[in-house]
Amino acid sequence: MSNPISASSEVVMHFTIKLSDGSAADSTKVNGKPAKFRMGDGSLTDNFEKCLLGLSSGEQKSFVLEPQDAFGEPNPDNIYHVDRAKFADELPEEGAVMLFEQPNGSEIPGIIRAVAGDSVTVDFNHPLAGQTLTFEVEIIEVRD
Structure with a gap:
């Protein structure tokens, strides 16, 4: 059994970002290259990271983030x-x-x-600013 994701884990995962109409805005599965990052390195918002805490490799989860928790409101x-x-x-x-x-x-x-x-x-706002988004994640690997 792998370690669950902690605040300092290195995580390899696939993710898909879906718009409120269900269409995919972005997905690592398109090119078959999962995302790799370290929790807390700033590549994800705090709220996105909170949704990942405790997940282990092999787990899949879907969660919805409001604009302020995802890419913010347009400025x-x-x-x-x-x-x-x-x-x-x-x-x-x-x-x-x-x-x-x-x-x-x-x-x-x-x-x-x-x-x-x-x-x-x-x-110059992020293209997904102001949108409520559904994130689907598939955790591939967790390292501390």
């Missing part, structure tokens, strides 16, 4: 109006996700929300 400060000229010849389409370079050279994804005249509205 209006993360929505920007960008000059269309910055897109060169590539006219962005509404709903498209594009990478934008930060001043420090890193890239951040943004969702194109609107294109009007010379202004492009870009939303």
